[in-house]
Amino acid sequence: MHSTSGRLLRPKQAAKTEVEKCAENENKTGSEKYTNRTVTISKNTEMWNEVFREHQNVSPHCNGILEWDLSMEEKWGSAWRECAKCTKCTYRSKMFNLYEEVAIGLHHTPISTASYRKICMASNIPPPSVSGMQHTANAISEKVEEENMRDLQRQREKIKRIKKIRGENPDVVNIQSDCVYNNAIYSGIGRTPFQPATQCAYTVAENETYKHSIINTLPKSKLCSKRKAYS
Ligand SMILES: [Zn+2]
Numbered sequence: 001m002h003s004t005s006g007r008l009l010r011p012k013q014a015a016k017t018e019v020e021k022c023a024e025n026e027n028k029t030g031s032e033k034y035t036n037r038t039v040t041i042s043k044n045t046e047m048w049n050e051v052f053r054e055h056q057n058v059s060p061h062c063n064g065i066l067e068w069d070l071s072m073e074e075k076w077g078s079a080w081r082e083c084a085k086c087t088k089c090t091y092r093s094k095m096f097n098l099y100e101e102v103a104i105g106l107h108h109t110p111i112s113t114a115s116y117r118k119i120c121m122a123s124n125i126p127p128p129s130v131s132g133m134q135h136t137a138n139a140i141s142e143k144v145e146e147e148n149m150r151d152l153q154r155q156r157e158k159i160k161r162i163k164k165i166r167g168e169n170p171d172v173v174n175i176q177s178d179c180v181y182n183n184a185i186y187s188g189i190g191r192t193p194f195q196p197a198t199q200c201a202y203t204v205a206e207n208e209t210y211k212h213s214i215i216n217t218l219p220k221s222k223l224c225s226k227r228k229a230y231s
Pocket residue numbers: 055059062063064065086087088089090091
């Protein structure tokens with residue numbers, strides 16, 4: 001091999017980004033230790049009992065402190081995988097899942113993934129990524145929608161049965177309805193005399209019983225998906 005013309009094709013280490021510098025700094029100062037996590041209590045108990053026992057077996061005379069090894073931490077949405085290390089010896093535990101399998105329950109709340117992230121940050125909990133949360137939401141939203149449609153159908157049938165028992169015409173149901181818009185009505189001043197909403201949800205409730213149960217909903221959206229429009 002020619003010694004003068006040879007050159008190793010190895011990429012140079014890239015300059016560190018601001019995020020990486022911050023992460024390094026966090027490791028040095030240990031500031032990450034003062035943030036919060038949500039873990040399942042029983043999983044946490046199991047982890048530490050196993051860790052204490054194992055550490056004692058591996059290094060019987062070590063009096064080091066066992067702590068979470070945050071450099072190894074893994075985050076899956078709102079779920080955490082952690083491992084422990086000793087501050088004195090080389091002991092490091094395996095990774096433990098500190099969660100039970102759960103789907104994120106934002107479908108049952110009126111808040112968005114962005115709002116949930118704000119709540120997490122205000123609680124000093126590292127928030128899940130938007131893309132991860134959207135992925136979970138996409139996976140279960142169809143099922144939630146199907147179940148809701150079935151439930152509304154059940155409500156309508158129930159009202160019909162009640163009307164039949166009362167001796168009234170089951171095909172005539174008194175209702176009340178209202179619409180909620182995503183944009184405030186004044187936001188379209190000078191541009192449209194109509195409601196300027198790009199999204200709305202129309203809700204229909206029965207006026208036959210004191211419960212006024214919701215018997216149908218109709219969401220409409222004029223927003224287009226970016227992916228469809230630009231690719
Ligand atoms: Zn130790």
